[in-house]
Amino acid sequence: MAQKGFLLIADITGYTMFLTSSELEHAQGVLDALFKSIFAEIRAPITLSNLQGDAALAHLPDGNVPQRQYPLDAIERIYCSFANTLAAMRLNTTCTCNACRNMGGLDLKFFLHHGEYAVQTLAGRSELQGPEVIRLHRLMKNSVTKATGIRAYALVTEPAADAIGLPDFFAGAIRHVEHTDDFGDIVCRVYDLAPVFAKWRGSRRVFVERDEPLAFESMEVDLPVPPAIAWAYVTDVDKKIRWQQGLDGMTMTGLVGGRVVPGAVQHCAHGKDSTVHEIVDWRPFDYVTWHIGTPMGTVARQTAEFTPLADGGTHLSLRSAKVESANPLAQAFIRFMMPLAAAKKLAETQRASKAALQRLVAEDTKLAAPTAA
The missing domain is CATH 3.30.70.1230 (Nucleotide cyclase, GGDEF domain)
Structure with missing residues (x-):
């Protein structure tokens, strides 16, 4: 055919x-x-x-x-x-x-x-x-x-x-x-x-290791699609907005020739507020790392890692490190000011996002499956 x-x-x-x-x-x-x-x-x-x-x-x-x-x-x-x-x-x-x-x-x-x-x-x-x-x-x-x-x-x-x-x-x-x-x-x-x-x-490797202290629990999920497909759900803003919870909108700037590259920025709108996610390490289809802007010039590293599974699927691990800064006082202050309740809310949002991602991938996979003759 x-x-x-x-x-x-x-x-x-x-x-x-x-x-x-x-x-x-x-x-x-x-x-x-x-x-x-x-x-x-x-x-x-x-x-x-x-x-x-x-x-x-x-x-x-x-x-x-x-x-x-x-x-x-x-x-x-x-x-x-x-x-x-x-x-x-x-x-x-x-x-x-x-x-x-x-x-x-x-x-x-x-x-x-x-x-x-x-x-x-x-x-x-x-x-x-x-x-x-x-x-x-x-x-x-x-x-x-x-x-x-x-x-x-x-x-x-x-x-x-x-x-x-x-x-x-x-x-x-x-x-x-x-x-x-x-x-x-x-x-x-x-x-x-x-x-x-x-x-x-x-290029410099920027990565959130599995064993380093995290700001809140990581997202660990197996998806029934190969890494290149899973990668698109996480890095393409049109796809990510469909499952990422707590967002009202998402746009991207800093593209080079229309392509996403290191230095490109995801702008995430939350009501009247917004956060900036700058891509600092871009290794299709292994991992991507963002620097998320946080108060007083601090940043939070976040890595999405894609590991191929034996069944053709992908294990996605999304990990967020504690905020950091070249200024130790700013780093200590922001870490101190981030109460347990905020970390708990972020973890709840991440769990909701995981469930939404699983549903979305399952629906898209079902729609893409060939129908029997």
């Missing part, structure tokens, strides 16, 4: 040269580790179709997309996993064989398209078929690196960029036109992934 959605190829750059100029046994070990780093991050709601030599083909039906920026977050997460694995191998090896010397020539690039395709099962394997699948494969032989000098990139076709719907973000990407014999000129947007990895690697 035909469906519409995103088609994604992750392709290892330098694969053929690496294999032909390296000892096969060592080269295979390097490639196995890199492919594992890619496959580990191609998770639901993305589905891996097959491995095609040096490339992995996957798809994501429109109905399974949790957030507009999800395809970009997923690509960047896969790339960071690959680049981190490669960097670790290069750093830790003392081997002088050709394979270990040639690792530096490897990298990863992505091709993202949107259109109609069909999924057919042949000999127990899932195969994607249709003209749009062919169109995407034609883009793998391209002039991007020659034209831009970029080796690690995401090439997003115009239909895919339109389907994502972040015009400000793509306005900042490089416009590239690739000519093909079969499909003519294909307009694309290209952006460099190397700075994404550099930023990811250098």
Whole structure:
């Protein structure tokens, strides 16, 4: 049956040269580790179709997309996993064989398209078929690196960029036109992934640990959806307002190119009052940490952590640390002034939010489930 959605190829750059100029046994070990780093991050709601030599083909039906920026977050997460694995191998090896010397020539690039395709099962394997699948494969032989000098990139076709719907973000990407014999000129947007990895690697970790003192009890809940879907319920303000109790409204500012990034701020309205939640650590789809503004310049760290479960679901842990400040007097005063009754009220609100989240996810999951023929 035909469906519409995103088609994604992750392709290892330098694969053929690496294999032909390296000892096969060592080269295979390097490639196995890199492919594992890619496959580990191609998770639901993305589905891996097959491995095609040096490339992995996957798809994501429109109905399974949790957030507009999800395809970009997923690509960047896969790339960071690959680049981190490669960097670790290069750093830790003392081997002088050709394979270990040639690792530096490897990298990863992505091709993202949107259109109609069909999924057919042949000999127990899932195969994607249709003209749009062919169109995407034609883009793998391209002039991007020659034209831009970029080796690690995401090439997003115009239909895919339109389907994502972040015009400000793509306005900042490089416009590239690739000519093909079969499909003519294909307009694309290209952006460099190397700075994404550099930023990811250098960013400061801000986290509420499970064993540190909390302002009130944590929210611990198992949700019957994969981490990327659970992530959307917590980080997307349109979804969060549907289950977060005690709020009259929620908006977000500080987006970059329409995307949520560290530094973005959730503004939560409570009657005449409001609180500000600034994102200070953003690791899709593992955890997000906010600094919540509290009186006298103090802040409260809050972390939402997403742990995949064996059944395909997610354990969500939402933890709020006690208020803190660089000013020890302000920190001590605010902690002293926060009475037990306030902590009790916050805990009650959190329990009500947990119940509302469970109901919402259950309802949405039921609505999304395919009906029997």
